[in-house]
Amino acid sequence: MKRKGTVTINDVARHVGLTNITVSRAFKQPDKVKPATRERIMEAARELGYVPNAFASQLRSSKxxxxxxxxxxxxxxxxxxxxxxxxxxxxxxxxxxxxxxxxxxxxxxxxxxxxxxxxxxxxxxxxxxxxxxxxxxxxxxxxxxxxxxxxxxxxxxxxxxFSRVVLDNRKAGWLIGNAMLKRKLDQALVLTGPANSYITQQRLQGLRDAYQQADTAVTLDPREGLYNFEPAYDAVMHYLSESGHPSAIVGLNQLMTLGALSALHDIGISYRDATVLGVDQLPYCSIFDIRIPTTRFDxxxxxxxxxxxxxxxxxxxxxxxxxxxxxxxxx
CATH class of the missing domain: 3.40.50.2300 (Response regulator)
Structure with missing residues (x-):
């Protein structure tokens, strides 16, 4: 029968009549304990409900x-x-x-x-x-x-x-810009992170690069969506109330793109009537036959x-x- 409360290695040692060192070794270095002894210890641990404290062991170890x-x-x-x-x-x-x-x-x-x-x-x-x-x-x-x-x-x-793993954010913006050019878009509401975000600045610059390389003008209206669903939703709703129907909406990450789609849905506008593009794939959207041009980072x-x-x-x-x-x- 399992005991109530915390069971310690001392309890297991007393139960089998062995030293704490032998019981501890059975858990940490089982190959150094005789099989019959090790099985007695493990059976006692199961009976008493003993679970080794891995965190405490780490603190005692050098690694x-x-x-x-x-x-x-x-x-x-x-x-x-x-x-x-x-x-x-x-x-x-x-x-x-x-x-x-x-x-x-x-x-x-x-x-x-x-x-x-x-x-x-x-x-x-x-x-x-x-x-x-x-x-x-x-x-x-x-x-x-x-x-x-x-x-x-x-x-x-x-x-x-410090070492780092970063995304090619400028290329992501450039790919979005080229996708817009193929659709002959020259204006877009862009949902961004904070204005001082380096990632946001790089993605916006990449988008502008695509138009500059094509020698084509573009008007971008950046609105902070703060990389989250709710702020992006609010930003789109505010834009729709003050500026009307945008020809395109760009979300600079998944959550902001989803926030834009939700805002369009709630106001009765199909995403097909307001071209939506985004950085990062949208999970599960294909299940509902929602096809959004997006970049993809692995x-x-x-x-x-x-x-x-x-x-x-x-x-x-x-x-x-x-x-x-x-x-x-x-x-």
Whole structure:
């Protein structure tokens, strides 16, 4: 019968009449314990309901098997796919992932970094809440002092001493611009992240590049959708009320494109009557026969690259920081 409350290794040792050292070795180094003894210990553990405390074991060991992942918004399908890839690869290499969703809040982000440091993680994969060039959170110096391996994913901080996996954002905008040119569009409402976001600036510049290369004028009306569904929805509704029917709407990420589609639906406008384009594929839309021209970044590949860079950094802390760029295509 299982005991009530927390069962410790001492309880198991008393139950089988062995020392704590022998019982601990049966869990940590089973090959060094006689099979018959090991089976007695495991049977006692099952009977008592003992579960080894992996976290405590890590704190006692010299090598952590925990990796922290700090993500600005797990609602974003891109990050969800990247985290799947990171988690699978980490498990294959004997690591566990501790995921922290900051929900775009810089205070939560700072607290998450401190929590991961207190857990003595082996390294961190970070997608910051902001990629503005003036965003320089205090925890950067803390991470430097701790000499903790760090890889930034997608969004990056304005520092050069950490590895990073970034997207080819200028190309994504350029592909959207060429898709607009093929449709002979010369005006668009563009749903953006914060105006000071480097990713937003690059995607807008790529879009303009396409028109400049074609020697064609274009009028863009950027409205902040803040990379989220609700702000993008509100921005489109406000635009429709003040400016009427746009000839095209461009969402600079998945959630903003979905917000635009929802706003058009609620006001009674078919997306076919207002050309909608976006950066990043829209999940499940094809099931409902909704075909939206979008660019595509391989989020799983980005996740694999991030975890590989981090594991390399863990293995060789003195290696120079690396930068990997993820390409995109037009769907």
């Amino acid at each position: 952590s098997r925990l990796i922290g992942a700090v993500i600005a918004s797990i609602d974003n399908p891109f990050y969800s796919e990247a985290i799947k890839a990171i988690s699978r690869e980490a498990k294959a290499r004997g690591y566990d992932i501790l995921l922290m969703d900051t929900d775009g809040d810089s205070d939560i982000e700072a607290a998450a970094i401190q929590t991961l440091l207190s857990y003595q993680v082996a390294g961190i994969i970070l997608s910051p809440v902001s990629d503005a060039l003036d965003y320089h959170p205090a925890y950067i110096e803390t991470l430097r002092d701790a000499q903790l391996p760090l890889v930034m994913l997608d969004r990056t901080l304005p520092v050069e001493d 989020a799983s590949h980005a996740g694999h690259q991030a975890i590989h860079l981090l594991l390399s950094r863990i293995a060789n802390p003195d290696a120079p920081p690396q930068r990997v760029v993820i390409d995109c295509t037009m769907e």
